[in-house]
Amino acid sequence: MTTELIEQLHGGVLTLTLNRPERLNALTPSMTDALLAALRRAAIDAQVRAVLLTGAGRGFCAGGDVQAMAASEGAEATLEARTHQLREHMECARLLHEMPKPTLAVVRGACAGAGLSLALACDLVVAGSTLKMTSAFAKVGLSGDFGSTYFLTQLLGPRARAFALLSPVVQADEALRLGLVTQVVPDEALDDEGQRLARQLASGPTLTLGHIKANLNVAEQGATLAQALDHEAIRHIRCAMTEDHLEAARAFMDKRTPVFHNR
DSSP: OOOOOOEETTTEEEEEEEEGGGGTTTTTHHHHHHHEEEEEEEEOOOOEEEEEEEEEETTBBOBOOOOHHHHHHHHHHHHHHHHHHHHHHHHHHHHHHHSOEEEOOOOOOOTTHHHEEEESSSSSEEETTEEEEEOGGGGTTTTOOHHHHHHHHHHHHHHHHHHHHHHOOOOOHHHHHHSSSEEOOOOOHHHHHHHHHHHHHSSSSSSHHHHHHHHHHHHHHTTHHHHHHHHHHHHHHHHHHHHHHHHHHHHHHHSSSOOOOOO
């Protein structure tokens, strides 16, 4: 396990910490390889019921480490080879967005470029008061990666163009107003609040939460109402046939809190 990414599993919550605080957790190829491998394992590991992504130190992630990535690619790397490597790394964003269990980003300080994309790929984003979000790509002569244009368009609509082309720096309260983050808390309370919310998600009916995510993803990808209803119908019945649903029904009748077992 690389020290550039710290993995901790406790109580169903897999905490993934980007760990290059001296570089504001800027992504290197090896760091992104480790993150991708961890997310692929998490997606199929029944012990993982929620994923929390955060960064060590005073920032979440300043984006890609351009110097490290250029050095790893080498002068002889072809367009095809470089494109293939980047596309492989960008699976991190898809896994965070589509894996059948909840994902949560806990962000403070710098959240830029690919770091912004990774945060927005998560289902929920809890921000500290020092958060500074920006696309940043245009300012370094890049067009954007890790789903940047997809997530910004989904969240901001027509305003995504100004955000991407001008790269304004958005503070925590403005990010909340725009819908880029779920909630804002003081930095000193951020880690505790993130873990509390992750534990709440991990103790829920994981299979059901996965079906809810799938329904939402179908809707945001432009499904018609009829298509959305078709997807909802089959997933609703699948949930109704789970032990977790039966437990929830019994708990409701018994006036107690249900205990879900992800089956």
